[in-house]
Amino acid sequence: MMRDTVGCITLQWSGRASRAAHRNVIRSEKGAVPMFDLDRFKAECSAAVTERAALQAVREVVARAVEDPRAVLKALGEPVRSEVHTLHRSTDLTIFNVIWGPRMTVMPHNHEMWAVIGIYTGREDNILWRRLPADPNGRIEAAGAKALSERDALPLGHDIIHSVTNPIGRLTGAIHVYGGDFFGVPRKEWDPERLIEQPYDVQKTLQMFEESNRLYPARS
Amino acid sequence: MFDTDRFIADCRKAGGAGGPSGVLEVVSAAVTAPREILQALGEPRRAEVNVLYRSAELTIFNLIWGPQMCQLPHDHRMWAVIGIYTGREDNIFWRRPAGDPAGRIEAAGAKALSEREAVPLGPDIIHSVINPISRLTGAIHVYGGDFFAATHSQWDPERLLEEPYDVQRLLALFEESNRLHASA
Numbered sequence: 233m234m235r236d237t238v239g240c241i242t243l244q245w246s247g248r249a250s251r252a253a254h255r256n257v258i259r260s261e262k263g264a265v266p267m268f269d270l271d272r273f274k275a276e277c278s279a280a281v282t283e284r285a286a287l288q289a290v291r292e293v294v295a296r297a298v299e300d301p302r303a304v305l306k307a308l309g310e311p312v313r314s315e316v317h318t319l320h321r322s323t324d325l326t327i328f329n330v331i332w333g334p335r336m337t338v339m340p341h342n343h344e345m346w347a348v349i350g351i352y353t354g355r356e357d358n359i360l361w362r363r364l365p366a367d368p369n370g371r372i373e374a375a376g377a378k379a380l381s382e383r384d385a386l387p388l389g390h391d392i393i394h395s396v397t398n399p400i401g402r403l404t405g406a407i408h409v410y411g412g413d414f415f416g417v418p419r420k421e422w423d424p425e426r427l428i429e430q431p432y433d434v435q436k437t438l439q440m441f442e443e444s445n446r447l448y449p450a451r452s
Numbered sequence: 453m454f455d456t457d458r459f460i461a462d463c464r465k466a467g468g469a470g471g472p473s474g475v476l477e478v479v480s481a482a483v484t485a486p487r488e489i490l491q492a493l494g495e496p497r498r499a500e501v502n503v504l505y506r507s508a509e510l511t512i513f514n515l516i517w518g519p520q521m522c523q524l525p526h527d528h529r530m531w532a533v534i535g536i537y538t539g540r541e542d543n544i545f546w547r548r549p550a551g552d553p554a555g556r557i558e559a560a561g562a563k564a565l566s567e568r569e570a571v572p573l574g575p576d577i578i579h580s581v582i583n584p585i586s587r588l589t590g591a592i593h594v595y596g597g598d599f600f601a602a603t604h605s606q607w608d609p610e611r612l613l614e615e616p617y618d619v620q621r622l623l624a625l626f627e628e629s630n631r632l633h634a635s636a
Contacts, residue, residue: 335521335522336520337520337522337584339584354610355610357544357559357580357582359542359544359562359564360562361564373564374542374561374562374563374564375562376559376562377544377545377559377560377562378559379544379546379558379559379612381611381612395542395584397522397542397584399522399524399580399582399609400609400610424540424584424585425539425540425566425585426566427564427566447632447633448632
């Protein structure tokens with residue numbers, strides 16, 4: 233874990249993913265049509281975020297990317313451990329490469345900004361939550377669910393509260409795009425036992441990834 | 453005080469007379485006093501399925517979910533009642549989209565269960581279960597039939613394709629949870 237110059241938390245990059253992510257152009261066998269290219273992907277997301285229907289525009293960019301999951305794997309690297317890579321961070325856009333550990337669950341939380349989730353390997357089960365009306369502890373109840381598989385891209389509105397489970401026995405790789413500076417905006421999480429609202433604790437979330445790595449050591 | 457023999461007798465009587473609604477009343481009443489259940493059944497120590505009662509008409513489990521354990525989608529083909537006496541269960545409900553030849557399912561809803569809560573599940577329900585907390589969860593599961601004798605389906609959690617229910621695979625998940633968390 234590192235801290236950047238403005239005192240915000242920066243997520244650690246693995247060397248392997250970093251090298252893979254910085255390849256400039258990954259081309260198809262014909263050599264003419266670029267496949268998934270991280271810099272181009274970031275540029276397309278940055279352009280899409282300026283559109284009036286930004287969420288839908290970014291969803292289209294993410295959906296196009298995960299249409300070819302092998303190309304994303306080539307560019308970002310095969311997942312080897314549970315972790316979060318920050319691929320891009322600005323005031324209006326954050327992009328993560330999220331690697332969920334086997335059968336890992338992250339507590340309910342909100343983003344206070346819209347988001348798009350695209351799966352390039354594995355699965356995510358999302359439970360969507362809503363606030364109980366007038367509950368003094370900000371308690372929530374389950375309101376729905378969405379299963380995501382490889383090649384799926386899901387937009388999440390600004391007010392969404394969700395928890396995420398990787399329901400399979402291997403690592404899941406997902407691109408998460410947020411319509412703002414993920415680390416610059418205070419948000420909430422809910423204690424998974426009592427379902428009571430509390431401030432989001434990024435360290436706690438990152439510890440969950442490390443706990444998963446301890447339970448399921450990296451397999452390269 | 454919660455008495456396991458009396459609880460079983462009450463479930464048998466209620467199941468015969470009123471089906472799931474009668475059993476829901478019995479289970480709901482039991483889990484309103486979770487400490488009594490803990491005293492009677494013991495503090496959970498490991499992930500496991502204890503069969504408290506089994507007949508052609510009724511099966512009762514004391515089910516202990518491992519920390520953050522995640523069970524694949526499956527059906528029961530009989531009604532069921534779930535009551536939580538310690539911890540949490542997150543249930544995701546699934547449906548079969550019309551016309552899918554592979555029996556693929558899609559998520560249709562969710563229900564979070566906490567200590568002292570009980571819910572009935574209809575015979576057609578397909579659900580997966582997550583223990584979302586980092587400690588053991590204890591639940592009483594009552595089924596309106598012989599759980600082990602009935603034919604069930606499960607769905608591969610990656611492809612969401614239907615396959616025959618494999619009780620050994622289910623039990624292996626409990627043992628995997630014990631193996632992982634024993635070293636914690």
